Amino acid sequence: KSDGFWRRTNMFKKQQQDVFEERYLRFISILGKGNFGSVELCRYDPWGDNTGDLVAVKELQSDKKANMADFQREIQTISSLHCDYIVKYKGICYSAGRLSTKLVMEYLPFGSLIGYMEKHRQNVCTRRLLLFASQICKGMEYLQSMRYVHRDLAARNILVASDTLVKIADFGLTKIIPVDKEYYRVTQPGESPIFWYAPESISELKFSHKSDVWSFGIVLHELFSYCDISRNPKRVFLLFFQVHSIMMQCWEFNSEDRPSFSSLQDMFENSLLDERE
Numbered sequence: 001k002s003d004g005f006w007r008r009t010n011m012f013k014k015q016q017q018d019v020f021e022e023r024y025l026r027f028i029s030i031l032g033k034g035n036f037g038s039v040e041l042c043r044y045d046p047w048g049d050n051t052g053d054l055v056a057v058k059e060l061q062s063d064k065k066a067n068m069a070d071f072q073r074e075i076q077t078i079s080s081l082h083c084d085y086i087v088k089y090k091g092i093c094y095s096a097g098r099l100s101t102k103l104v105m106e107y108l109p110f111g112s113l114i115g116y117m118e119k120h121r122q123n124v125c126t127r128r129l130l131l132f133a134s135q136i137c138k139g140m141e142y143l144q145s146m147r148y149v150h151r152d153l154a155a156r157n158i159l160v161a162s163d164t165l166v167k168i169a170d171f172g173l174t175k176i177i178p179v180d181k182e183y184y185r186v187t188q189p190g191e192s193p194i195f196w197y198a199p200e201s202i203s204e205l206k207f208s209h210k211s212d213v214w215s216f217g218i219v220l221h222e223l224f225s226y227c228d229i230s231r232n233p234k235r236v237f238l239l240f241f242q243v244h245s246i247m248m249q250c251w252e253f254n255s256e257d258r259p260s261f262s263s264l265q266d267m268f269e270n271s272l273l274d275e276r277e
């Protein structure tokens with residue numbers, strides 16, 4: 001077995017301390033919702049005197065029982081990762097009532113990179129953007145060393161631990177690259193938006209460390225546009241797509257196939273309208 005396998009398999013390392021008792025888990029607020037379920041801020045307070053730790057608790061939406069296997073895999077994944085630039089696993093909580101497991105993780109007080117950038121964009125200098133970018137690379141390098149492909153690397157899944165530390169989160173789509181292959185092929189198209197996907201992931205459903213690198217490029221764009229909603233990947237993609245198709249029309253080999261300036265004018269009118277939305 002590869003060393004990555006043994007490092008990932010923490011079966012014999014399942015200590016009791018990673019089991020959290022639901023009765024001591026005090027709900028405080030909802031931190032985030034996704035296509036999986038939700039992440040809640042809780043205080044784990046066995047002494048009942050509010051001295052317990054704040055934790056982020058992820059639970060599967062009860063009607064999404066189908067994803068139970070995926071959720072178990074996500075727990076297996078995150079509990080095998082030990083890196084300063086990856087959100088830390090703290091344990092699990094068996095909620096008797098709902099017959100479901102909850103994933104307990106460290107709580108990162110500043111939330112996702114998107115929200116952080118919107119709020120602190122004035123005082124985030126280029127040096128800090130480069131620091132964040134290098135930290136994400138370090139986290140991804142570690143992930144690659146464990147033969148994991150993240151498959152959903154995006155600013156929304158980068159969390160801010162402090163003004164000088166970001167961490168990779170959300171391993172719901174993470175897969176292990178088989179030892180004899182360089183990529184992982186999924187059976188059905190993913191749920192996450194195509195604007196972060198490498199071409200081969202869109203056309204052949206192939207995911208690899210190199211498709212994570214493509215997504216990292218998109219994250220760089222998000223970082224250096226301060227996660228500005230008007231320049232988000234979807235908008236940039238569609239605008240480039242539009243302008244690129246207008247260029248291709250102008251470059252029709254046969255002259256009569258080229259658009260007139262009045263029709264070109266209309267095309268720009270429309271795209272400007274889209275921009276203003």
Ligand SMILES: N#CCCn1cc(-c2nc(Nc3ccc(C4CCNCC4)cc3)nc3c2CCN3)cn1
Binds near residue numbers: 034039056087107112
């Ligand atoms: N990734 C991913 C997608 C799923 N998701 C994960 C989390 C998460 N959030 C936090 N912290 C956090 C989050 C939001 C705020 C907001 C609240 C309202 N106003 C502004 C700031 C503040 C702190 N800590 C975490 C997690 C997972 C592990 N530790 C949230 N959604």
